[in-house]
Amino acid sequence: MVRVAITGFGAVSAAGIGAEALWQAARDGVSGVRPLDMPRSETLRVRIAAGVPEFDAAALLGGSVPRTSERFSQFAMVAAAEAVAQSGITAEQLAGRRSATIIGTGVGGVGTIDDNCYLFYSEQHSGVRGEAMSVPRVMPSSAVSHVSIAHGITGPSFGIVSACASGAQSIGVAMQMIRSGMVDRALAGGTEACITPVTMRGWEMLRVLSPRACQPFSADRTGMVLGEGAAVFLLESEESAHARGATVLAWLDGYGTSSDARDMIQPDAEGAATAMREALADAGVTPGQIGYVNAHGTGTVLNDVNEAAALRAVFGEAIQSVPVSSSKPILGHTLGAAGALELVVAVQALRHQMVPPQVNLTRPDPKCALNLPTGAAQPADLDAVLSNSFAFGGINAVLLVRRAP
Amino acid sequence: MTDSDVNMAPPAEPERGPAPTEWPVLPEEGMLDKILKIVVDEGKVEADAVQPVATLESLGLISIDVISILMGIEEEFDVYLPMSEELSSARNLAELIAVMVAQMRPDELKSIG
Numbered sequence A: 001m002v003r004v005a006i007t008g009f010g011a012v013s014a015a016g017i018g019a020e021a022l023w024q025a026a027r028d029g030v031s032g033v034r035p036l037d038m039p040r041s042e043t044l045r046v047r048i049a050a051g052v053p054e055f056d057a058a059a060l061l062g063g064s065v066p067r068t069s070e071r072f073s074q075f076a077m078v079a080a081a082e083a084v085a086q087s088g089i090t091a092e093q094l095a096g097r098r099s100a101t102i103i104g105t106g107v108g109g110v111g112t113i114d115d116n117c118y119l120f121y122s123e124q125h126s127g128v129r130g131e132a133m134s135v136p137r138v139m140p141s142s143a144v145s146h147v148s149i150a151h152g153i154t155g156p157s158f159g160i161v162s163a164c165a166s167g168a169q170s171i172g173v174a175m176q177m178i179r180s181g182m183v184d185r186a187l188a189g190g191t192e193a194c195i196t197p198v199t200m201r202g203w204e205m206l207r208v209l210s211p212r213a214c215q216p217f218s219a220d221r222t223g224m225v226l227g228e229g230a231a232v233f234l235l236e237s238e239e240s241a242h243a244r245g246a247t248v249l250a251w252l253d254g255y256g257t258s259s260d261a262r263d264m265i266q267p268d269a270e271g272a273a274t275a276m277r278e279a280l281a282d283a284g285v286t287p288g289q290i291g292y293v294n295a296h297g298t299g300t301v302l303n304d305v306n307e308a309a310a311l312r313a314v315f316g317e318a319i320q321s322v323p324v325s326s327s328k329p330i331l332g333h334t335l336g337a338a339g340a341l342e343l344v345v346a347v348q349a350l351r352h353q354m355v356p357p358q359v360n361l362t363r364p365d366p367k368c369a370l371n372l373p374t375g376a377a378q379p380a381d382l383d384a385v386l387s388n389s390f391a392f393g394g395i396n397a398v399l400l401v402r403r404a405p
Numbered sequence B: 001m002t003d004s005d006v007n008m009a010p011p012a013e014p015e016r017g018p019a020p021t022e023w024p025v026l027p028e029e030g031m032l033d034k035i036l037k038i039v040v041d042e043g044k045v046e047a048d049a050v051q052p053v054a055t056l057e058s059l060g061l062i063s064i065d066v067i068s069i070l071m072g073i074e075e076e077f078d079v080y081l082p083m084s085e086e087l088s089s090a091r092n093l094a095e096l097i098a099v100m101v102a103q104m105r106p107d108e109l110k111s112i113g
Helices: A019-028 A073-085 A112-120 A136-137 A143-153 A163-180 A199-206 A236-245 A267-285 A301-321 A333-354 B003-007 B031-043 B064-077 B093-103
Strands: A002-014 A099-104 A185-192 A229-237 A249-260 A290-295 A324-326 A384-391 A395-405
Touching: A002 A019, A002 A073, A002 A163, A002 A333, A019 A267, A019 A395, A073 A099, A073 A143, A073 A185, A073 A229, A099 A143, A099 A163, A112 A136, A112 A199, A136 A143, A143 A185, A163 A185, A163 A229, A163 A249, A163 A333, A163 A395, A185 A333, A229 A236, A229 A333, A229 A384, A229 B003, A249 A267, A249 A333, A267 A301, A267 A395, A290 A301, A290 A333, A301 A384, A301 A395, A333 A384, A333 A395, B031 B064, B031 B093
Parallel strands: A099 A185, A290 A324, A290 A384
Antiparallel strands: A002 A229, A002 A249, A185 A229, A249 A395, A384 A395
């Protein structure tokens, strides 16, 4: 089978611009959750979020920012440019029919929807012009099209929409497309920018937003914190990477996905466990070879117990010897970007042979009972790492990366 | 039952005292009646069925009803109650209300940094 290499990756997150800023925050346990600073949000109860600080699209994209792009597309463009630069691929090598762009999002351009609705429904703004480019800004495929345009990628381009599994599924499907021979390489990842007042209110109403902090697997956890950002990977067939003399940063060896087919909100441990088992089988890796699991770990009551149960089902009692941590106290829950941003953490853990800690663990929940390292990042001998993503609607996606020698 | 079902059994839960059988004593006069009215209105249950030892199951309440009740509490008392472990594991209505009122305390909302 064709093996798929990761030769570049980029990120925009609450930790700032760049994959290195993201890794440093995850490694050192520095949270990007901040007090909410947003117009028209006075009536929100929850006053914290993990927004991207000081995002200057024009400066980052080298001048002109397309009027047809909004925040979630701009995040993806910045992350993709970083991935391309890191990979050393030339513009000529990347452009054309043999490359794909697969970038998922959970929500799409809700910032523009929010602004236009505010103007359109408000009498005091009657006659005020809305955003004329709202249609191309809002569509969930806007990010992927902007990235394809920026890099001249004329092969398959689409986004996968599966809520909080969108990023992981986009990367997994891109991997399968390369394996099948359909393309030689792909820019793949996830992006999200939905910290808007009405979106925040929607999450509040579900009672899953914490008013104080995201505390995965902690008995006193009170929910998730909304985040935003993007991560994009350059994936290449082994042959393609070697032909251009690229450095392989890690191997993307496993992708498993499943649907609970049970409930829109309530997760199912068997569905989550199935996705993990499929990722392991896809990679030909046993649970005993997994050195670290980057958990979905949202900090909600339901997810964390369910994920711990699924991990126990897959690993058995051996789960007690596998370090597990969730990056969401640091990055927030970035929904459609989460699977991609957290794969950056997984890949960097492999490359640096370090296990990032679980932060905000004030009181481990006995119902979760996992090996959750706290304090400083621990050196470890990592050969294979799992990254979990579980979405509302019961969609599960798990990626497995292995160390490149 | 398969092996994986067995493996998925969570570790033994820590011992809890018996579930309460009486309504909790609340900090404000009339607060209990307001909360019970929200349970009746938002949960669409018969007032007579709203007893301290009633369970969510016995009242026929599912998660979306509990979310509606928490929204009603938010609007009445101007507090935000996220779903917590204590809320989700309350064994009867008396315990649920005691946990909700405990979580309304402002110090519960402080940032932990």
